[in-house]
Amino acid sequence: MQVPAFDLTRQNEQLAKPLAEAYQKVVAGGNFILGEAVKRFEAEMAEVLRVKHAVAVANGSDALVLALMALEIGPGDEVIVPGFTFFATAGAVCRVGATPVFADVLPGSYNLNPAAVRTKVTSRTKAIVPVHLFGGPAAMAELMALASEYNVAVIEDAAQSGGSICGGLPTGSIGDLGCFSFFPTKNLGCFGDGGMVTTQSDALAEKLRMLRVHGARKKYYHELLGFNSRLDTLQAAILQVKLPHLGEWLARRQAIAAKYREGLKGVPGIHLPDEAEGHTYNQFTITTPRRDALREYLAAHAIGSTIYYPLGLHLQPVFSGLGYGRGDLPVTEELTETVLSLPVFPELSEAEQEYVIAKILKFSEGETCRK
Structure with missing residues (x-):
């Protein structure tokens, strides 16, 4: 017997017909960037995750960068992240010019140790990024209390925890912002790269939607320095088929x-x-x-x-x-x-x-x- 660590072909074979129909519909419509499927998928994910806003972006790494940018975190700022996680969590902090500060994790959950985080807080700390590693919820009650005590933001890295629940709430809905990945091996994966940022804040959501299109609210009029990070319509259509x-x-x-x-x-x-x-x-x-x-x-x-x-x-x-x-x-x-x-x-x-x-x-x- 051969047992792969992961096999996506089995899932795709089961959904072959609806996936093909979704693909053909997008191709026939001709709108491949931020099309109607993206808007529908955002609305569906917002409902599933119980958040007011779900902003689809190009990938999970960009989701982290955009979340940091929306909070105006940059040079001179520190962001506390776990030492045990995927590189993107810390890489995103560096990409906005801030400094990642590494805290240790708990041995059984593999997630941020709140006690370790406390020892890392300084006057330059602007955010904590708990990762719900391997689909397991981080100690959000303790981390949110800590963040409130020091008046810092919380960005949940929920890339591996789509659909996980923490204290009765979906991961990604608890902090100021939540970041998701739709990489093919994730709980909900597309046929390439895809990501999303979630928030309950109208103001942060508006900034995110601008930042993902070069900082423009109106085409060719740029109010912020953003970059190109959009979930394409084909990927959104695939994710719509898979979400149910x-x-x-x-x-x-x-x-x-x-x-x-x-x-x-x-x-x-x-x-x-x-x-x-x-x-x-x-x-x-x-x-x-x-x-x-x-x-x-x-x-x-x-x-x-x-x-x-x-x-x-x-x-x-x-x-x-x-x-x-x-x-x-x-x-x-x-x-x-x-x-x-x-x-x-x-x-x-x-x-x-x-x-x-x-x-x-x-x-x-x-x-x-x-x-």
Whole structure:
């Protein structure tokens, strides 16, 4: 048996007819930039996410940049971000001229540690960017209270948590702004790049809509210095086809996670991620001190797995000038050496998952015997 870490073709095959019809409709209409499908998708997402405004943009990285720009964050400002996350979270801060300040994460959730964030706040801090990593909600109640105490903004990086719930609210609807990605492997993915910024603020939404079209409210009249970041109509139409299925896909991801928990509970050397209400498991990420050996073993048995992420952001070469070194974020550094994401996607079959679990158990038995 071969089990991929992720397989998008199965989902697309199931939706082949409506996806083809959506594509043909856009082509026939001839409006490929910010067309009607974009407006409809924005309205549908605003309803799903329970926000007043959902502004579609070109990708998740741009969503973060635009959110920072809308808050007028720039040179001289600091933004607190987790050390353990995808590069774009910190890269966006640098792209607006501000300085990323790296805080450590919690070992079980992999998300920002509010206590660590508190130690990083200075008079230059303008925002905190919690990431709902792997679909698991960050500690938003504590982080929002902290942000209120220091009068700083909160930008949720919800790129991996489309549809996740935190304290009864959708991720991306809690902070001042929420940022989403529609990269193909996300909970809701298009056929390329796509993103979105959400907010309850009329003023911020107006700025975002201007910033995504070179800072213009009226064509060729530029009031702000923005750039070109628009979700194209074809991608919006594809996302409209997929959106009604999001609930069932998330339920399937949660069922897969539950099966992994049942099958791997108590296995020596295997540590499961924290359980969290509203977690949507864009990834099911375990930790093990024998990560590399397990990954090689799984690969030898045709099972895909992925390392998210092999190096903390504070140790990335591009950020070497910020003065961080090994030992500064101990939890982040331990995670980079122990995390392994197992196959999880809605179309993963039970037989495939049982095969993955069986092989991990076999590996663990062998390791135990050698000890």
